[in-house]
Amino acid sequence: MNATPSLPIKPEPASQQRSDGTLPDAIATYGLTKYYGDRAVVDSLDLRVPHGSVYGFLGRNGAGKSTAIKMLMGMVRPSHGRATLLGEEIDDIRPETRSRIAYLAEGHPLYRWMRIRDAVRFTRPFYPTWNDELLEQILKHFELPLGAKIRRLSNGQRAQVSLALAVAPDPELLVLDDPTLGLDTVVRRDFLESLIQIIHRQGRTILFSSHILGDVDRVADRIGILVDGALRVDCPTDHFKQTVRKVLLEFASTPPELAPCKGLVSGQQVANRLELIFAGFGDEQRQAVEALSPVSIDVVELNLEDAFIEYTRGTKRALPVFIQERSDAQTTSSQGAA
Amino acid sequence: MLKQLAVKELRETAGLTVLALLAFFVLVTHETGFSLLNGPTDQFSIGWRSGTIPFVHHDFLIIFSLISGFFAILLGLRQSVWESISGTYLFLLHRPLSRARVVGVKLTVGVLLVLVCCGVPLLIYALWAAMPGTHASPFEWSMTAPAWNAWLVMTIVYFGFFLSGMRPARWYASRLFPAAATCFLVFLSVILFMEVPWWNGFVALATVLLVDAMLVAVILHVARTRDYS
Numbered sequence: 001m002n003a004t005p006s007l008p009i010k011p012e013p014a015s016q017q018r019s020d021g022t023l024p025d026a027i028a029t030y031g032l033t034k035y036y037g038d039r040a041v042v043d044s045l046d047l048r049v050p051h052g053s054v055y056g057f058l059g060r061n062g063a064g065k066s067t068a069i070k071m072l073m074g075m076v077r078p079s080h081g082r083a084t085l086l087g088e089e090i091d092d093i094r095p096e097t098r099s100r101i102a103y104l105a106e107g108h109p110l111y112r113w114m115r116i117r118d119a120v121r122f123t124r125p126f127y128p129t130w131n132d133e134l135l136e137q138i139l140k141h142f143e144l145p146l147g148a149k150i151r152r153l154s155n156g157q158r159a160q161v162s163l164a165l166a167v168a169p170d171p172e173l174l175v176l177d178d179p180t181l182g183l184d185t186v187v188r189r190d191f192l193e194s195l196i197q198i199i200h201r202q203g204r205t206i207l208f209s210s211h212i213l214g215d216v217d218r219v220a221d222r223i224g225i226l227v228d229g230a231l232r233v234d235c236p237t238d239h240f241k242q243t244v245r246k247v248l249l250e251f252a253s254t255p256p257e258l259a260p261c262k263g264l265v266s267g268q269q270v271a272n273r274l275e276l277i278f279a280g281f282g283d284e285q286r287q288a289v290e291a292l293s294p295v296s297i298d299v300v301e302l303n304l305e306d307a308f309i310e311y312t313r314g315t316k317r318a319l320p321v322f323i324q325e326r327s328d329a330q331t332t333s334s335q336g337a338a
Numbered sequence: 339m340l341k342q343l344a345v346k347e348l349r350e351t352a353g354l355t356v357l358a359l360l361a362f363f364v365l366v367t368h369e370t371g372f373s374l375l376n377g378p379t380d381q382f383s384i385g386w387r388s389g390t391i392p393f394v395h396h397d398f399l400i401i402f403s404l405i406s407g408f409f410a411i412l413l414g415l416r417q418s419v420w421e422s423i424s425g426t427y428l429f430l431l432h433r434p435l436s437r438a439r440v441v442g443v444k445l446t447v448g449v450l451l452v453l454v455c456c457g458v459p460l461l462i463y464a465l466w467a468a469m470p471g472t473h474a475s476p477f478e479w480s481m482t483a484p485a486w487n488a489w490l491v492m493t494i495v496y497f498g499f500f501l502s503g504m505r506p507a508r509w510y511a512s513r514l515f516p517a518a519a520t521c522f523l524v525f526l527s528v529i530l531f532m533e534v535p536w537w538n539g540f541v542a543l544a545t546v547l548l549v550d551a552m553l554v555a556v557i558l559h560v561a562r563t564r565d566y567s
Contacts, residue, residue, distance in 0.1 A: 066567075067567065070428075070565075073432050074432065075427075075428060075431065075565070075567065076565040077563060095434035095436065098432070098434040103428075105428035105429065105432075106428075107425060109424065109425040109427075109428050110426070111346070111350075112424070113349070122342050125341075126342075126433045126434050
């Protein structure tokens with residue numbers, strides 16, 4: 001019953017997404033693959049991030065998001081395939097082009113011995129388009145004094161410094177690897193609001209990976225989902241939410257097996273109920289479930305987080321913590337009957 | 339931007355450099371017999387560790403080599419491994435500058451630190467020894483050659499350990515191979531200097547520079563091709 005996630009939400013050709021038909025995609029990968037030993041951490045990744053879009057790059061832990069981003073940024077060498085950033089091959093990217101790209105690595109690495117002022121002094125000379133006014137605005141907004149030592153800052157403040165340093169060169173492309181990881185809810189929200197302001201203010205291309213689906217839902221106009229290193233979803237965020245459906249079938253007795261069906265991602269039997277996850281629930285799928293003659297059919301719309309979880313978790317479910325309670329209850333009732 | 343990189347390297351290695359300079363200071367003051375607390379301690383105006391001939395007795399060369407060696411080893415590792423451990427390669431290497439230039443600045447600063455920090459105390463000691471009236475023993479500049487040989491060879495030690503720090507391999511496996519190879523080369527150089535008459539001057543210099551060049555080429559290749567994950 002538990003089918004492996006298929007490829008029902010296919011990438012659209014990049015050429016169809018561009019309105020003017022002239023700009024190349026800000027990010028394009030062609031069969032990008034990385035092996036660690038025998039394991040393909042990223043497997044034939046064909047990713048297209050159009051200019052001006054905010055792309056949420058999703059996946060569970062170990063799905064290959066960070067490795068894919070590091071390959072894009074030239075930190076990890078691909079085993080196969082190639083990629084372009086702002087139209088240039090990543091292997092031969094010129095420093096002038098690289099200066100138009102900002103990268104926030106996971107964990108916000110900064111030199112801890114520096115003060116914020118030192119970090120600014122260190123970073124500024126690399127970028128001809130450095131915008132001091134913007135930097136001051138961001139630091140002021142986050143209430144970060146230039147004299148503060150980086151090692152004394154909290155995780156959230158270091159994230160803010162990293163964001164300020166990344167945005168100050170006025171980059172065309174911003175790549176953020178799990179920028180809100182480890183931040184508390186308030187700081188995360190503040191960080192995200194700032195990011196949204198930057199997006200609206202400058203209309204730049206942003207690729208960011210995240211575990212916080214609420215964040216992605218608020219910001220991203222397009223998402224890609226990596227499952228075991230392969231890109232399974234690449235579509236507008238709303239399209240994904242509208243496509244993934246949970247179908248609950250109630251039966252009078254033990255549910256029958258559902259035959260393989262187009263769009264079926266996974267299925268789970270819970271007592272007399274069958275929970276099915278579909279990517280695309282149309283007439284064909286409805287006929288297939290009706291053929292099982294259930295007592296009731298309930299089609300549930302999912303938010304992004306639920307859709308992501310149902311789409312990516314496969315056969316795994318929560319720990320059966322209530323088994324013990326149930327057996328306890330049964331013991332109690334039998335004792336009562338006696 | 340190269341200046342910023344150089345300043346960063348100097349700042350990050352300042353602690354090690356100060357420690358090395360302190361050690362050399364103690365060594366040189368001891369060898370010249372000059373006591374910080376009591377001033378000149380011997381019959382000569384500046385002082386001298388009596389009974390020893392500068393640069394000829396082996397204590398100086400051994401201690402100088404140990405201090406220089408430790409400094410070169412720690413500096414090489416500090417500049418390469420530390421960035422990996424703290425994850426700052428990810429902050430540094432995506433800047434709009436070729437990787438070869440970033441690593442080149444590191445190596446330039448590092449090797450200059452080794453040469454200057456080890457060379458200046460040696461030069462001071464040699465100048466003191468060459469100064470008439472400072473010690474009751476003969477002195478020829480050629481007597482300083484083994485020490486200069488050790489000084490020069492420290493560049494190989496530095497590059498070797500930098501390469502070990504840079505290579506992404508297991509520490510208990512092939513990662514320490516460059517370090518072990520450089521230690522062997524240093525040992526060989528000492529043997530050659532003591533036993534083989536032609537191993538001096540330009541031959542030693544040319545050999546060390548050749549090995550240095552090879553190590554730098556390998557370091558730049560590793561820096562360009564390794565994964566920073």
